[in-house]
Amino acid sequence: MADPAPPTPASTDAAPGSAAPAGRSPKPGATAARGPRRRPATTERREEILRAAANTFGAKGYKTGSLADVAEQVGMTHAGVLHHFGSKEQLLIEVLEYRDKEDVRDLEGQKIPSGLELFVHLLRTVRANEQRRGVVQGYTVLTGESVTEGHPAAAWAGNRFSILRGEIVDALRELAGPDVPEPTLSQAASAIIGVMDGLQVQWLLDPDAVHLAEATTFAIEAIVAAAVAGAAAPLPVPPPGAAGQVG
Template identity: 70%
Template sequence: MDDDVPPTAGTRRPRQPRQATAERRAEILRAAANTFGSKGYMSGSLTDVAEQVGITHAGVLHHFGSKEQLLVEVLEYRDKEDVRDLEGQHIPGGIELFYHLLRTARMNVDRRGIVQGYTVLTGESVTENHPARAWVTDRFRVLRDEIKTALLAVGEGAVTEELADCAASSIIGVMDGLQIQWLLDDEKVDLPVATQFAIEAILAAALAGNVRPHPLG
């Protein structure tokens, strides 16, 4: 096994070149996403992660310092994957943001492990003192603000701040909820189609404002 750890004092082994490359870190992140996705953060161990990439528990710590830091970087890695192919590598604004959300749903069909890891970790983050809690809370806040800003731009004055806030929270909630259903039964839930239906319905209701139908009274 390749430890990826510098030789300790007192050994006669010649010093090896440092192997903390971006490629190796990405390999560990993918393994961690798979481990945390299938076992959860609490049950998934660094040894589980290490075995997938052919290094030791100490080797993982050499690259990331702690299990908590590895978790945070797994979550950040997922978000970077979402925008990797976008100009400027950040979420677009206006109507393009909603097209981006639909593209993300289509991409997720082919990266089940990342979706599973995100779903498990965000669910676990509601527990007290979970190391991902602050990251997840901040991520939802930023995403709500981005969706709200995009909706206000699309509405061009026809959408109130209050309604935009509600619509943004609803879109995030629907997308995450659909991912759970899809993970449990992907034959019954068409993730891209259901996501597009939900986002379009929420957008239509928000843009209609006070004149939107209220079938529930």
């Protein structure tokens, strides 16, 4: 992801829903918009499983992480996990939703940052992420995997990126004058998300060689400055032809 702790605005709630198939959960008229009548202890148990699954999928990826692995962490068998979630794919989807909801909850009260504040928030998050390797790894692995054919997390990932881009564009528009063209803001927005994600990968592979927070800050400042200025400076743009190398 752009970052394990994005603003996840109101829209975050909307997005995952669209990706979540029927499964066995959202049965219409139930207690609190929740599925089948559920004992209070059960909800807690389900959340334990979700946290364990986030853990496993984060460490090993969705395909490689097994239900048995998840089950073991909460002291039950893999069939028990299946009892709660119906299928592995449904479990993944609920893990994703759960995290999104948690993000929203954590931001509760605080209004969604806009303008300059959004970038401050982003950078604060990056700094926090340096202390949460596991979470960062989870997002990295999952988004990487999501670009494979027919991956169940593709919709989630695409959606998240889309929402984040929109927010950053809005924030940039506040900072930049009205004469800065839309495409420029849009390019800057995806670039900002891109650096955040890309730097995380390098940092995970070699934490000593990459200073996550510093490098991210540097890059975001550079990109925001260029966007506000209307465009970046020189560098002769190469022609489309003459490709060739690389494997």
